[in-house]
Amino acid sequence: MPLGKCFRLKTPTLCIETVQGHKHALLVPQGEIVKVLSVLTEDKRMVEVLWGSKPLALFAEDLKDRGEEVHEAGAS
Secondary structure (H helix, E strand, O other), X not given: OOOOOEEEEOOOEXXXXXXXXXXXXXXXXXXXXXXXXXXXXXXXXEEEEEEOOEEEEEEHHHXXXXXXXXXXXXXX
């Protein structure tokens, strides 16, 4: 998954948010834009993305299947 790239979600996508050390499932709505920040696991199955100001974790496969790459200027 290319770091720094932005993706628009084509369908609602389940992500994981960590708040004060506790993990919570969060559904990011269709049409929202996320930016890839880092790879979270050695096997590259999980990535960290930024949605607005929230860092979230999600499966790289979900991002590939449910997202379409957009240029950062178009993301604003």
